[in-house]
Amino acid sequence: MKNLISERVADFLKNYPPFNIMDANLLGELSQQVSIIYKEKGSLVFSFEEEAHPHFYVVHKGAIELTNPNVKSITDYCDEGDIFGLRPLIAKENYKLEARAYEESILYAIPIAVFRPISESNQRVSNFLTESFASNLRNPYQTRKLERSGISTSLNAQGNLVIDDFQPIRYSKKLITCGPNTTIQKAAERMTKNRIGSILVCENNLPVGIVTDKDLRNKVVTGTFPITASVRNIMSAPLITYPEKMTIAQAQMAMMKNDISHLILTKDGTSNSKSVGIISKNDIMVSLGDNPAVIVKAIKRAKKINQVKELRKSIMMLLRGYLDQNLPMALTSKIISELNDTCIKQVIRLSLEKMKTPPPVPFAWLALGSQGRGEQLLHTDQDNALVFEDVPEEALPKTTTYFLELSKKVTKGLNKIGYEYCPADMMASNPKWCLSLKEWKNKISYWIINPGPNEVLMSSIFFDYSLAYGQRKLLNEMSDYIFSNVKKYPIFLVHIANGALQSPSPSGFFRSFLVEQDGQHKDFFDLKNRALRPLIDAARVLILSHSVKGISNTWERYEKLAELEPNNQDLYLACSYATKALLKFRTKQGLLHHDSGRYIELESLTKEEKMKLKRTFKAIKEIQDVISIRFKVSNILG
Amino acid sequence: MGIFDRSSKYPDYWQAYVKSFKRPLEKDFNKLTFVVLDTETTGFDKTNDRILSIGALKIQGNRINVDDILDVYISQETFNKESVPIHGILRNGQQDCISEKAAMKKFLGYVENHFIVAHHAGFDIGMINSALKRLGLPKLKNTHLDTGVLYKKTLLKSYLVQPKEHYSLDDLAEKFLISKKDRHTALGDAYITALAFLKILVKIKEKKELSLRNLK
Numbered sequence A: 001m002k003n004l005i006s007e008r009v010a011d012f013l014k015n016y017p018p019f020n021i022m023d024a025n026l027l028g029e030l031s032q033q034v035s036i037i038y039k040e041k042g043s044l045v046f047s048f049e050e051e052a053h054p055h056f057y058v059v060h061k062g063a064i065e066l067t068n069p070n071v072k073s074i075t076d077y078c079d080e081g082d083i084f085g086l087r088p089l090i091a092k093e094n095y096k097l098e099a100r101a102y103e104e105s106i107l108y109a110i111p112i113a114v115f116r117p118i119s120e121s122n123q124r125v126s127n128f129l130t131e132s133f134a135s136n137l138r139n140p141y142q143t144r145k146l147e148r149s150g151i152s153t154s155l156n157a158q159g160n161l162v163i164d165d166f167q168p169i170r171y172s173k174k175l176i177t178c179g180p181n182t183t184i185q186k187a188a189e190r191m192t193k194n195r196i197g198s199i200l201v202c203e204n205n206l207p208v209g210i211v212t213d214k215d216l217r218n219k220v221v222t223g224t225f226p227i228t229a230s231v232r233n234i235m236s237a238p239l240i241t242y243p244e245k246m247t248i249a250q251a252q253m254a255m256m257k258n259d260i261s262h263l264i265l266t267k268d269g270t271s272n273s274k275s276v277g278i279i280s281k282n283d284i285m286v287s288l289g290d291n292p293a294v295i296v297k298a299i300k301r302a303k304k305i306n307q308v309k310e311l312r313k314s315i316m317m318l319l320r321g322y323l324d325q326n327l328p329m330a331l332t333s334k335i336i337s338e339l340n341d342t343c344i345k346q347v348i349r350l351s352l353e354k355m356k357t358p359p360p361v362p363f364a365w366l367a368l369g370s371q372g373r374g375e376q377l378l379h380t381d382q383d384n385a386l387v388f389e390d391v392p393e394e395a396l397p398k399t400t401t402y403f404l405e406l407s408k409k410v411t412k413g414l415n416k417i418g419y420e421y422c423p424a425d426m427m428a429s430n431p432k433w434c435l436s437l438k439e440w441k442n443k444i445s446y447w448i449i450n451p452g453p454n455e456v457l458m459s460s461i462f463f464d465y466s467l468a469y470g471q472r473k474l475l476n477e478m479s480d481y482i483f484s485n486v487k488k489y490p491i492f493l494v495h496i497a498n499g500a501l502q503s504p505s506p507s508g509f510f511r512s513f514l515v516e517q518d519g520q521h522k523d524f525f526d527l528k529n530r531a532l533r534p535l536i537d538a539a540r541v542l543i544l545s546h547s548v549k550g551i552s553n554t555w556e557r558y559e560k561l562a563e564l565e566p567n568n569q570d571l572y573l574a575c576s577y578a579t580k581a582l583l584k585f586r587t588k589q590g591l592l593h594h595d596s597g598r599y600i601e602l603e604s605l606t607k608e609e610k611m612k613l614k615r616t617f618k619a620i621k622e623i624q625d626v627i628s629i630r631f632k633v634s635n636i637l638g
Numbered sequence B: 001m002g003i004f005d006r007s008s009k010y011p012d013y014w015q016a017y018v019k020s021f022k023r024p025l026e027k028d029f030n031k032l033t034f035v036v037l038d039t040e041t042t043g044f045d046k047t048n049d050r051i052l053s054i055g056a057l058k059i060q061g062n063r064i065n066v067d068d069i070l071d072v073y074i075s076q077e078t079f080n081k082e083s084v085p086i087h088g089i090l091r092n093g094q095q096d097c098i099s100e101k102a103a104m105k106k107f108l109g110y111v112e113n114h115f116i117v118a119h120h121a122g123f124d125i126g127m128i129n130s131a132l133k134r135l136g137l138p139k140l141k142n143t144h145l146d147t148g149v150l151y152k153k154t155l156l157k158s159y160l161v162q163p164k165e166h167y168s169l170d171d172l173a174e175k176f177l178i179s180k181k182d183r184h185t186a187l188g189d190a191y192i193t194a195l196a197f198l199k200i201l202v203k204i205k206e207k208k209e210l211s212l213r214n215l216k
Helices: A004-013 A024-032 A087-091 A112-121 A123-134 A142-148 A184-194 A213-221 A248-258 A281-288 A292-301 A305-324 A329-354 A393-416 A437-449 A453-462 A472-488 A491-500 A527-545 A554-564 A566-593 A607-630 A633-637 B012-020 B081-087 B100-111 B121-134 B147-154 B169-175 B186-207
Strands: A035-039 A044-046 A055-061 A063-068 A073-079 A098-101 A105-111 A198-203 A206-212 A241-243 A262-266 A275-280 A363-367 A384-388 A434-436 A466-470 B033-041 B051-060 B063-074 B115-118 B144-146
Touching: A004 A024, A004 A105, A004 B063, A004 B186, A024 A112, A024 B063, A035 A055, A035 B186, A055 A063, A055 A112, A063 A105, A105 A112, A112 A123, A184 A198, A184 A206, A184 A213, A198 A275, A206 A213, A206 A262, A241 A248, A248 A262, A248 A281, A275 A281, A292 A305, A292 A329, A305 A329, A305 A393, A305 A566, A329 A363, A329 A393, A329 A466, A329 A566, A363 A472, A384 A393, A384 A437, A384 A472, A393 A434, A434 A437, A437 A453, A437 A472, A437 A491, A453 A491, A466 A472, A472 A491, A472 A527, A491 A527, A491 A607, A527 A554, A527 A566, A527 A607, A554 A566, A566 A607, B012 B100, B033 B100, B033 B121, B033 B186, B051 B100, B051 B121, B051 B186, B063 B100, B063 B186, B100 B121, B115 B121, B115 B186, B121 B144, B144 B147, B147 B169, B147 B186, B169 B186
Parallel strands: A241 A262, A384 A434, B033 B115, B115 B144
Antiparallel strands: A035 A105, A035 B063, A044 A098, A055 A105, A063 A073, A063 A098, A198 A206, A262 A275, A363 A384, A363 A466, B033 B051, B051 B063
16 A cells, blocks of 8 residues: 555655666555664674575665674675665575664665566666676665765775775786886886886896886986986895785785885795786875875865765774774874864864854854863764853844854754764753853853752863864863862862762772673673773863863873872873773774773673773772862761 | 443454453563554544544564555544644545544554554544544553653753753654654654654663663
């Protein structure tokens, strides 16, 4: 029976191949047989080697990540309108990939029994399918789609996205060569003609050396050799050769080890066999695709929120790679925060473009909470606020309306690119968090003068702010105001110190982990509440007491504290280290389980990891002691 | 049957409906069937206003089958002009309208003993109960859940950020980025409610295990 929902399904499908070439009536009938499936983020659609379902899927909303669990590489992302899980049905085999909801998704499940007769009777539909399977892409139009994100994501010979460091590298197979007796001038001409930076020198079909731009600069332009000399004089030899099956990571290592910028690949890996290809540093850059500089450029070029969303996937990929490579956490989080910041800025910029008029007065967009501290690696909730320059009283309502409208656009955009709305509505789109400088000052004084538990909670989220967009001057004025107020009402510090001691303790009497007692996360360790929060809260109260402005990152705060209080240096540095270690834990766990990484399954940790985790607890205990003594929390509140 | 069987005075379709409640409920929450419904009415008065249409669909294990839905339009004896601009349902318009009795028969056959989910469910259930009463039938026996109430459970409680007293279906659609296409048709609204319901369940699951007890 045709109904409104089946019409809605048909309405969607008709925009995407192969449904766009189907007869409207047929599509209408097909749509009536569809099931609509809701998949929460991270949930499995089908697993590797699972028996094929009686239907294939079309993504209506969201995105599905297809991975091959054997090589642990992400094969593909499917988003709106993409088909997946069809090939196994046609080939009558089990699923060869794992499909998981990369974000919250709505799928249309189309029964193969209904689709098959249609595809068999319609030549164009069956052509589409043959074509898409032959090219091994979901969709022959896909290549175009990849360019959309602005990143030169490369496709390997199998048509799969190359994004992993451990994927085989793509290299140029078309080799430009010359003999050792060719003149330098001839060789240079050939290089120029082919627009390449290096030429391979071969003798009897075997590679003997290479001439690069650098050789020309160092040995010819300096006058050491005339351009009429033969390349034998200037080539780099003997050659460093490698076998043709190389991963990106291996190629990078080889270049670093030998301090060279080109690798020659030969049949058997030695210089005694025919050369088959050459890898340049540039090839590696292209293969990686996800290089922060490349991504930043692409984000800034994005004209639509959806493009920014695509790019965030690359950021996550980069993050995964950094963690796998065990790069220092401070560096990793700097780069990733910087990239996230760029995304947010771009979203604000795009939202501003959508406003009919430019902002009436200067404003600042503040990132709060973990984002403000620059510690947000995985997507979490968005906490933000907006402050604008004071305006005459009569202009206030109009100005507020303008900025609220802007904030609504921005928070919606941020939600689109993956930041969940704040469950407490602590967002600039809330009239309580979108205020003029003067209104903010009033609010802050209220918090500082009347520090109840809620005020402490609010201020603890708020005081970790950083500028995401706009005027730094407004931010500085707010900071100055906070410090001068805190000085006037020192009791406030005691209250925040007390708040910092409220977090549940990480380990029990026998130094065993305390796990959650109920709920969905029963028997999991709450890393955020029990380990990270005490450190973050302690850093905040200490830094506020020193009136240090402009540092909101927790480990940087501890480093600053170590500088300010040399006698406690060891403890502060330990805390700084512990914060970084815990954040890394959280991020790794989050990537592993496709969530925020807040809850850790202790059994999945290795003995070494557990030891590491426990070591951080010592620092937590000590810093809490320092706080309770310094601010005499127990005396006043006890 | 004997005089002690009170239900015998009711028509067969009601008896079949009552009988469906003898079936045991699924113990696994993910296998439970929810009937998500919405009614369009001539107004908000439970005695004087009438149901114009009922749209309903079933959710089982995060899945909605497009061919298993209910979409009925009821022919009207009285006609309230004011509500037409909202719903766009004209009296005996293009839709095939059936009598209130036929509609209730269809509805009871569809809903059986499943849980009913609706936005501000009290109103829809009240309207259906009034219709049943006019047919001389008792009230619905189903347990119901209200997405308006459930949504509030997902919000953090703090006196500094007061939740609104009521969240409209539009509020929910906006919060959850659900397309508002077909808004103000019974089935369209039921679909929006269904998606909102699924998204709310995920939010609630983050806090505690899903069970009917936790939802009520």
